[in-house]
Amino acid sequence: MPFRLESVRILPPEDEANDPELYGAITAEAIARAEVQAPERRRAIAMAVTSASPARGRPTSWSAAIDQLCFEEEQRRLIVLSAGNIGDDLMPAEHLTRNDLEAVDDPSQAWNALTVGAFTEKVDIIDTDFAGYAPIAPVGELSPRSRTSVVWDRQWPVKPEVVFEGGNLAHDGVLPGEPIDDLQILTTFYRPELRHFTTLGDTSAATAHAARMAGLILSARPELWPETVRALIVHSAEWTPAMRARIDACNGAKGEIQALVRRYGYGVPDLGRALLSTVNDLTLIVEDELQPFQREGGAAAKTRDMKLHRLPWPKEQLAALGAAQVELRVTLSYFIEPNPGERGWTRRHRYASHGLRFRVKSATETVDEFRARINQAARDEEEGAPAGGGEEWLLGTFRDRGSLHADFWSGSAADLAERDAIGVFPVGGWWKEKPYLERVDALARYALIVTIRAPGVDVDIFTPVEAALTVETSVET
Numbered sequence: 001m002p003f004r005l006e007s008v009r010i011l012p013p014e015d016e017a018n019d020p021e022l023y024g025a026i027t028a029e030a031i032a033r034a035e036v037q038a039p040e041r042r043r044a045i046a047m048a049v050t051s052a053s054p055a056r057g058r059p060t061s062w063s064a065a066i067d068q069l070c071f072e073e074e075q076r077r078l079i080v081l082s083a084g085n086i087g088d089d090l091m092p093a094e095h096l097t098r099n100d101l102e103a104v105d106d107p108s109q110a111w112n113a114l115t116v117g118a119f120t121e122k123v124d125i126i127d128t129d130f131a132g133y134a135p136i137a138p139v140g141e142l143s144p145r146s147r148t149s150v151v152w153d154r155q156w157p158v159k160p161e162v163v164f165e166g167g168n169l170a171h172d173g174v175l176p177g178e179p180i181d182d183l184q185i186l187t188t189f190y191r192p193e194l195r196h197f198t199t200l201g202d203t204s205a206a207t208a209h210a211a212r213m214a215g216l217i218l219s220a221r222p223e224l225w226p227e228t229v230r231a232l233i234v235h236s237a238e239w240t241p242a243m244r245a246r247i248d249a250c251n252g253a254k255g256e257i258q259a260l261v262r263r264y265g266y267g268v269p270d271l272g273r274a275l276l277s278t279v280n281d282l283t284l285i286v287e288d289e290l291q292p293f294q295r296e297g298g299a300a301a302k303t304r305d306m307k308l309h310r311l312p313w314p315k316e317q318l319a320a321l322g323a324a325q326v327e328l329r330v331t332l333s334y335f336i337e338p339n340p341g342e343r344g345w346t347r348r349h350r351y352a353s354h355g356l357r358f359r360v361k362s363a364t365e366t367v368d369e370f371r372a373r374i375n376q377a378a379r380d381e382e383e384g385a386p387a388g389g390g391e392e393w394l395l396g397t398f399r400d401r402g403s404l405h406a407d408f409w410s411g412s413a414a415d416l417a418e419r420d421a422i423g424v425f426p427v428g429g430w431w432k433e434k435p436y437l438e439r440v441d442a443l444a445r446y447a448l449i450v451t452i453r454a455p456g457v458d459v460d461i462f463t464p465v466e467a468a469l470t471v472e473t474s475v476e477t
Helices: 020-035 061-071 097-101 202-220 226-235 241-248 254-264 271-275 315-321 367-382 413-418 462-468
Strands: 044-047 078-082 114-120 162-165 185-188 197-200 281-290 306-310 325-333 355-360 404-412 421-427 444-453 472-476
Touching: 020 044, 020 061, 044 202, 061 078, 078 202, 078 226, 097 254, 114 202, 114 226, 162 202, 185 202, 197 202, 202 226, 202 271, 226 271, 226 281, 226 325, 226 404, 226 444, 241 254, 281 306, 281 421, 281 462, 306 367, 315 413, 325 355, 325 413, 355 367, 355 404, 355 444, 367 421, 404 413, 421 444
Parallel strands: 044 078, 078 114, 114 162
Antiparallel strands: 185 197, 281 444, 306 421, 306 472, 325 404, 325 444, 355 421
8 A cells, every 4th residue: 555544533521522613623633633743744634523514505613624724825735524424214215315405514515625425336235134125325326325515505615526435225125224234335443353344334434435545646646736636536536327317317407417416526536537648538737826816005906817728739639530529627626715704705705715717718719819708707706797608518607616616518629629728717705805814915826637538539639748748828917
């Protein structure tokens, strides 16, 4: 195993419980206990401890503490959280309905954390003691106890972002589901002198899988930022056939698709896709920064930088494919600094320090026209006007939630050949609205991941880009 494991246990004082108002501080102290032992070690921090919350996506003191721990400029952190589990008995007919109604637990609404839900492929019951039993969840579907953000208000982030294996429940047609060994995940027992193995399930198991993947990425690419590792995990995810069938059945209805994304996140990650590109599956990774805002004298703060990334697409190879269908996927990941106050999340008292957005140049636009469209999009969002330009993407402007934005486009190869630029630009936050806090000149860094795929087409799109070596970037002020 190319990484090591560390463990910190959180215990309450004797004969009393920890104060919920101190959960954030206790979590920070637990992380510090590990970090002080080896300050230079790269870590993926996993926590499967959650608490029921009526927040429905709104920040809490605990989730804000998680966001601050991720953001700290001297030591950015990758924190992986479980979405939480439905604790009550579940009947087979309640599957997915209960999941959609039971909201993600606190602190898993944290914007900067990677929140993990559970799906399952475990449907085979072999144990003869359970002859006649059936699994609650079909193969490739959401694990029965996994929570979602379907009932959250529209402005809050998509949670969970990804799902990993969390096992299944079995039922006899009469009693509620139960976690039998055949449908759970095998793991080691914490007291090996008693027995070597036990079973684990639900979002705790899924979170462990996610932390393992993060550790493998960090061991293979130790130079990557935490924002980038989070982006790679999400960018590598794909919906299972069962999930994809539900999304395709929406026939492009954005509201229905968005609800399904709040159930499944962006799907099941794959380590191979996260680290490798094949000849007909090309991924570009950009790590960069910009200054979102500036203030001159006593004037109001205003937007400052926008980054334009020119993409070295293999235009000759794509143009030769003509009308063949190709896919474009974009993921933008950054960490926000949480609002130090909590006076209601209005425009003036926004939770996030700043926001970033991406837009892709259309095939018919000039670069100057593209710049003008980005500037207009930034003004529209600041003024609260309806955002446009997302109709041709799967999720559209719904992707502009939280601090991780991902979307999908499909079209002809000839069209994609001319979509050769991506703009990353800032939108407002409390850095801009509260200049007296002296953060208006702060820099914001981000990871941008772009993949083009030509499934089923025999063409090498990797080698021409590899020869180009770099992605050209320009700063617009």
